[in-house]
Amino acid sequence: MAGQLTASLPAAGAAAPARAAEGQSVPWLLLAPATLALVVMFVLPIGYVLLLSITDPALSIAHYKRIFSVPLYTRVLFNTFTTSLTVTVACLLLGYPVAYVMTRRSDWVSTVLLMCVAVCFWTGFIVRTYAWLVILGNKGPVIGIHQALGLGPPPRLLFTTFSSTLGMVHILLPYMILALYSVMKKIDPNLLRAAASLGARPNASFREVFLPLSLPGVVNGGILVFTICLGFFITPILLGTPKDMMISQLINQQIEELLAWGFASAVAVVLLVATSVVLAVYNRFFGLDRLWG
Amino acid sequence: MARSRSTIFDRRRLLKTGGAALAGATLGPLLVTERTVAQTRTIYVNTWGGSWTAAEEAAFFKPFTDATGIRVRTVAPVSYAKLKAQVQSGSYEWDITAINQAEWLRAEREGLVEPIDWTVVQKDKLFPDAVFANGISYCALGTNLAYRKDKFPNGGPQSWADFWDVKKFPGTRSLYNNAPRSAIFALLADGVPRDKIYPLDLDRAFKKLDQIKPHIKVWWTQGNQSQQLIRDGEIDMMAMWNARASELAAQGLPVELVWNGATVGITMWGVAKGAPNRKLAWEFIQFAVQPKPQAEFCNRLYYGPTNPKAYEFVKPEIAKQMPTFPDNAKVTVPTNVEWEATNVAKLQERFTQWLAS
Structure with missing residues (x-):
């Protein structure tokens, strides 16, 4: 500093x-x-x-010792990173096709998709989290259809790792789509036509031309979603189980309930360092300079 | 000579007021300064928002403003951390807050609490046990066993032992994600008498909690979350704040509240140390703990009045639903504030680790 x-x-x-x-x-x-x-x-x-x-409260590294000696903190930290990775991959798999269609179509389909993403983006995440409580709940449509089809006892959807992950993916998906879209939109369609004129089939021209040019968007969206997800905690609290606990929940608890700001700061520093390490490794293999195309 | 003195003085004053005006223009909406206070006579109260603030508005704020001319502004939601942040930074968003006794005691130990101004507060206007750790007792909040009557036509669980008995009372369960409350319920379920709960035998409590853990579908953290769970039929029985359950029952939901084994904690009024409007704040707090305003609040939100005389103004059918109602108080577990304030950090860590594993 x-x-x-x-x-x-x-x-x-x-x-x-x-x-x-x-x-x-x-x-x-x-x-x-x-x-x-x-x-x-x-x-x-x-x-x-x-x-x-x-x-805070005294000059010492006791907070750091506690973080690495009490299993809770490292375990939750590890879970935070694996959850964020899962959410990022899921957002990428779901978001890429949507962004692709949004880019390649120039008619009403593109407009409608963009509107849907934007409306989703503008709706508060608490509202969207509560919506999942209703959709996946006992009286919700999913269980309703399941019962109407007579498929036996209803599956447990809510308050699982699945519902928690689903909720977070839903909230972060617009970030991924918009990050991908902003890069894909800049890809010159003539390049694809040129590929076709040189005999590339649609698959090949996508693989050889479009996909590599869209990678900055993948890197950008991936980092965006991953880092935002690291700070999530309300959605896992409402939709998940205590095992899905994220590190910011513990930081929040230390600050809000226990007034232990020194310890909360230490956890935040560990999170920051761990995030930097992950990004450094990422940079080593994929190169963050792709962010700028 | 005199003239030059006065021009210097004027220039200084100009600079001062100019500087103050500039500071006021940039920081005005955020900061409460002694200066603005003297002009407007306004107090700022940290509150929960929603139905809580609506009840306070009707019971305390409006009558207080009518009686004294002092305006009341609210800031939501209640933030314990902000109490510390305000005192440390010296810039205040609010003067008064209302938090539970154990939190208040910890705040007092950290030096975040303004001492009671006995030139404003009159001792003979207070009730026994009103004062604690430089706060004044506001209302009592119960955390009870609540269940859906429609799921238990032959009678629902009547104790925490019943709640733990998953064979006799099958159904989905939820508990409050709160370490001391959960430990107390476990000890009660394990047969510890309610007057022997403290100091909590944590090893025994966690052993008992192990038994119920696989059957707890949700560990809720927010009041409206708990209401949604039981309203939507997601959960059949749960630990729940008493007024939250009463509110659902008043809306016509088949929710039954069990007083046996409920824990009761006191919420305190208090003033942030060094708050700019502290004198007016104490005036307000003294007003708010009088029998009539307390009763008005509890008639709207069924948390129990701490001023015994308030019961003269509480409707009888509502009085029975209050944590401080004598029949209820006989079967509940009052919080041992000293023990909780001292042990909560360690207990919370152990509990969170237990939950996450």
């Missing part, structure tokens, strides 16, 4: 004095607002959380 702070200071200070060096200092000056925003909105708060985690 300190390194970044001091790094930004000369940038801001160097601009004023030397008129001769104006050519060099102007780009730095232009960077100053962004640097300031980053420092104020991200570096300082995260630094404060880091500080709290080793100073």
Whole structure:
């Protein structure tokens, strides 16, 4: 944190004095607002959380020791990452075809799909979570159809890992679709026509041309959904079982119910570090620079 | 000389007021300062929203404003963490909050609580046991066994031992995701008499909880979630806040409330340490704990009045549904606040780990 702070200071200070060096200092000056925003909105708060985690209530690393000695925290952390990965993969599998159709069709189908995604996006996630309680509930349509068909005792849908995952996928799917769509829309349709004219069958032109060009969207949407999902906890609480508990539920509990801000900060730091490690590994294999196409 | 002094003074004042105006313009909607208080006489109350705030509006806020001219603004929902955040940062969104006694005691131990201003609050206007840890007792909240009568035509569970008896009382079950409450219910089910519950024998409690765990379909966390579960027929019997169950019964749902073995906790009125409107806040709290306002609140939301004289104004058919009603108080377990405030962090961790495994 300190390194970044001091790094930004000369940038801001160097601009004023030397008129001769104006050519060099102007780009730095232009960077100053962004640097300031980053420092104020991200570096300082995260630094404060880091500080709290080793100073509240007293200067020690006891919080970190507790996180790694009580099995609860590592277990829930692990579950948080596997759940987020599952949700991300499910969103990708469901979202890719939708985004593809939205891109390739230019008639009313595309508009209707975009409207559906947008309406979903604008509806509060608590509302959508409660909607699943009704849809999958004892008096809901799924169990109703199951019973009407006489398929025996109703399956247990609600309050399972399945319903919890389903709820999260539903909430995060619009993010994935919009991330994919924004990239796919920029792919020049002439490239596909060119592929066809050179004898590629639709499958081949999709595999060789469209899919590689759409990968930035996959990377982008994947990271977006994965990181948002890491912070989820209300949906698993309402739709899942205690075994589906996410780490932010524990952070929230420590802050809201126990006023243990130091410990909550330590858990948050561990989550942040673990996320960074995952993204670093991801970058090593897939390259985050694909984000920018 | 005098002239120059006054111009300097004026210039300073100009700078001051200008600065204050600028600060007020940018931060105004967010911050309550001593300055704005003196002008408007408004207090800010942290509240739950929904039917809770509606009942408070009718029972406390409107009558108080009518009587004193002091306006009441509400901020929802109740946030225990915000009490700490406000006191640490020195910027206040509200003056008054209402949280349970154990939380209040922990807040007091952390120095987040404004001492009672005895120049405002008059001791002879309070009732016995009204004051605790610099808070004043507001109402009593029960966590009861509740069940759907239509699912048990031959009589439903009448105790936590019955709740644990899955053979005699088959049906879907739900418990409150709250460590002390769940441990107490387990100990009662295991035959511990209600006056010997504290200090909680946790090993015994968790052993008993192990038996019921596979049969608990949901561990609920939010009041309206618990209502939805029983309303939709998802759950046949559960631990539930008494007024939440009474509310469903009043809507015509076949929900029965069992007082035997219910836990009862007291909610406290209190003022955040250093809150800008503290004097007015104590005036409000003293007003709100008088018999009539307490009764008005409890007539709307069936949490029990803590001021015994309030029962003079509570409708008899409602009085029977209150945690502090004498017949009910005989069979319930009052919270041992000292024990809970001291042990809740460790207990909650053990409980959460037990739930997740």
